[in-house]
Amino acid sequence: xxxxxxxxxxxxxxxxxxxxxxxxxxxxxxxxxxxxxxxxxxxxxxxxxxxxxxxxxxxxxxxxxxxxxxxxxxxxxxxxxxxxxxxxxxxxxxxxxxxxxxxxxxxxxxxxxxxxxxxxxxxxxxxxxxxxxxxxxxxxxxxxxxxxxxxxxxxxxxxxxxxxxxxxxxxxxxxxxxxxxxxxxxxxxxxxxxxxxxxxxxxxxxxxxxxxxx
Numbered sequence: 001x002x003x004x005x006x007x008x009x010x011x012x013x014x015x016x017x018x019x020x021x022x023x024x025x026x027x028x029x030x031x032x033x034x035x036x037x038x039x040x041x042x043x044x045x046x047x048x049x050x051x052x053x054x055x056x057x058x059x060x061x062x063x064x065x066x067x068x069x070x071x072x073x074x075x076x077x078x079x080x081x082x083x084x085x086x087x088x089x090x091x092x093x094x095x096x097x098x099x100x101x102x103x104x105x106x107x108x109x110x111x112x113x114x115x116x117x118x119x120x121x122x123x124x125x126x127x128x129x130x131x132x133x134x135x136x137x138x139x140x141x142x143x144x145x146x147x148x149x150x151x152x153x154x155x156x157x158x159x160x161x162x163x164x165x166x167x168x169x170x171x172x173x174x175x176x177x178x179x180x181x182x183x184x185x186x187x188x189x190x191x192x193x194x195x196x197x198x199x200x201x202x203x204x205x206x207x208x209x210x211x212x213x214x
Contacts, residue, residue, distance in 0.1 A: 011193050012076055016064055028057060030134050030193060034126040035084050039091070048091050055087045056080075077124065135189040143182060150175055151182035 014023035035056050039049035060083060140148060146168060153159040154175065165175045 012064070018061065026134070026193065030127065030130045031080065032057065033130055035087075037126060038084060038122060039088050042088055042092065044088065044091055052084075052087045052091050055090075056083050059083050059087075077127070131190055131193055132186075134193065135186055139182075139185050139189050142185065147178055147182065150178045154179050155183065 011023060011027060014020050015027050017023070032053050035053050036049050039052045040046070044052065060080070143151070150164055150168060150170070153164050154161055161172055161175045161179075164170075165172045168175070170178070
């Protein structure tokens, strides 16, 4: 597996300061949806998934000072994976009567839990998507409607450059330049929360990995 675009050390260092509200908003905006979707996929109802989120990030807030970056230390994602997996497993094992759905018992749900390596892969995929989603929301207001439409259609929806050029009245070259300008800014924004842009899987010629509505 290629190395995951690990959360930037600078962001983790900033959230060491519990009073740094902006950094915590940034951090939670990326990771809370990841943990929520993991919990829901494993059979937890919305309220229980929300409880898991509270437990996971309360635990991280209490212990973040003890996490330090280093070559001989596990990456931040490994810590988040372990904390999230444990919280979800604990939630599934509580109140078995409430967890059963149809013929699926809580025991079956627990047995169906992903292996640690699968959970790590899930964290990788989901966090990558949230990083991109966060970055696009942050930079959206910096561009005109048409510029954003060109970027979105060619880079997210996979519409051909020629087709977008025709629909917007721009030359093919102008569409390429416009798309490149937005992608460059997006790359800069993602770099604020990720160590390695290239591992996010973006190129100038292929659609990007996240297709949310904007």
